[in-house]
Amino acid sequence: MNSIDLIILNFNEVRRRSIKVWTSIPAEKLNWKPDDKAMTCLEMIRHVLESEHYYHLAIKNRGSLSTFDSPFENLPYTSVEAELEFAELYRKQFIDTVKSFSEEDLDAIKIDRSESGYIRSLGDMLLRVAYHESVHTGQLLDYLRSAGIPRVRIWD
Numbered sequence: 001m002n003s004i005d006l007i008i009l010n011f012n013e014v015r016r017r018s019i020k021v022w023t024s025i026p027a028e029k030l031n032w033k034p035d036d037k038a039m040t041c042l043e044m045i046r047h048v049l050e051s052e053h054y055y056h057l058a059i060k061n062r063g064s065l066s067t068f069d070s071p072f073e074n075l076p077y078t079s080v081e082a083e084l085e086f087a088e089l090y091r092k093q094f095i096d097t098v099k100s101f102s103e104e105d106l107d108a109i110k111i112d113r114s115e116s117g118y119i120r121s122l123g124d125m126l127l128r129v130a131y132h133e134s135v136h137t138g139q140l141l142d143y144l145r146s147a148g149i150p151r152v153r154i155w156d
Contacts, residue, residue: 004099007098007123007126007127008099011095011098014130014134015133017154018133018136018137020154021154022083022084024151024152025041025080025140027079029147029149033143034147041140041143042079044136045080046083048133048137051132052094053071053090054068054070055125055129055132056090056093056097058111059122062109062111063112064114064115072086101122106121106122107121109122111124
């Protein structure tokens with residue numbers, strides 16, 4: 001297994017576990033949030049899916065985008081299943097892009113996000129994308145604990 005295969009395995013495992021958490025949230029709790037400044041559960045799920053699309057475009061652009069016209073922008077919030085279905089094409093495109101890179105690309109390609117305070121190698125950036133999703137999945141687990149909702153077992 002090479003580095004690209006491992007990165008894709010990591011993306012798939014992170015998403016599999018995220019989906020376990022996301023789909024365990026009762027429909028009546030999707031709009032719950034711990035305080036007025038926080039995202040709701042469903043907004044956080046959308047944020048993860050939309051951010052992955054943004055990161056995909058930034059990776060292809062080799063840096064941040066000057067404008068981002070999100071296909072998620074006017075999509076109504078309805079269900080986890082609707083979010084996943086809408087994001088499926090973008091996820092496939094992202095994974096296909098990752099598969100198109102070589103081992104050498106992981107270090108040689110630089111992603112310039114100077115306005116966010118960093119320029120990183122492609123390999124580092126790809127790991128950051130998965131980490132971003134993982135952090136938000138952890139936040140949702142905390143939301144569930146705070147709301148008194150049983151938490152699904154993700155450590156299988």
